Amino acid sequence: MSSYNSLHITLVQTPIVWENPEENRNVLSNKINAITTATDLVILPEMFTTGFTMNPSKIAKSEGEKTRNWMQTIAKSKQIAITGSILFYENNTFYNRLFFVYPNGTYETYNKKHTFTLAGEDKVYKAGTKKLIVDYKGFKICPLICYDLRFPVWARNTEDYDILLYVANWPKQRVTAWDTLLKARAIENMSYCIGVNRVGTDNSGYEYTGHSAAYDVLGNQICFSNDDEILHTTINKQHIIDMRNKLKFLDDRDTFTL
Structure with a gap:
């Protein structure tokens, strides 16, 4: 399906049936x-089953495993990778956990680092502590979750990833921040x-208007929607290589540990 390049x-932009994993x-x-x-x-999206x-x-505490199994079935049957975050219960603890499932059914996980204190997410879900960098078909992907978007230090491209990815339940009243920060993260990290x-x-009672989108290394928007629909975009490795070699902005990034 893909060349190395x-x-x-x-991008599946969809409504979510409230607290009904099976229906979703x-x-x-x-x-x-x-x-x-x-x-x-x-x-x-984020928490796409609930x-x-x-x-x-x-x-039900078993629903997280059911959804992970469902993702594995789709990945293997379609021979694609699939990702998104779900409510997951493990060791007497609730997580907002992203699964990245490969076409062979194996998977990696990322627990949301920045739990959304305004809604009390920090009171019921345990925050993650480790960033995930996925290697898939010649691309390095950094998947993050919703509120993480507001924290550029956590997303800073110290790993030379190619794609920064956010899944979200981001409400309409703050969608201007979503639009602005997605573009900014692309520009400052020289990544899609x-x-x-x-x-x-x-x-x-919160309304969600989507605004799912993709931006290239220079911050140009390459797809966008505010409807219930599925979007398709193609990421080009040569675009990343050419722009980084030409501009070399990442060479001047600050060195830090977090």
């Missing part, structure tokens, strides 16, 4: 099965930056 990515898996199965455009990676619930104890947000309204 390109990666075909599908069914809806997303239908959407993914209907995709006819060649793709290497399918990206789903919405951004602060009541994780209402959800992709954001996948949900649409619709949740049971807390």
Whole structure:
């Protein structure tokens, strides 16, 4: 599907049925099965089986494993990678955990570092401490989650990744920040930056207008939507190499440890 030089990515911008993992898996199965455009990676929003619930104890503790298994089944049957975050229960603890599942069904995980204190996420979900860099088809991908977008130090490209990726439930009233920061993260890190947000309204009354988008190394927007739809974009490795070699901005980045 891809040469070494390109990666075909599908952004699934979708409403989420509140606290109903089975229904969301069914809806997303239908959407993914209907995709006819060649793709290497399918990206789903943050907490795509429940919405951004602060009541994780209402959800059966087995649902996280069911969704992970569902992602593995899709990845293997479609021979694609799939990623997104879900409510996951492990060792008597709730996490907002992103899974990156490879076409062979193996996976890597990232626990959201910056839990959203305004909504009380820090009170019910344990924050992660480790960044994840995924190696997939010749591309290095750094997947992060929603509120992480506001913290550029955590996202700083010290690993020479090619793609910075955010999955989110980012509400309409603050969507200007979402648009601005996605573009900024692309420019400052000289990487592609992709954001996948949900649409619709949740049971807390928050409205989501999507604005899922992808930006190239120079901050040019290469796809965008505010509708319930699926987007496709292609990431070009040569664009990254050419711009970094020409401009060399990353050579002047600050050295730090976090």
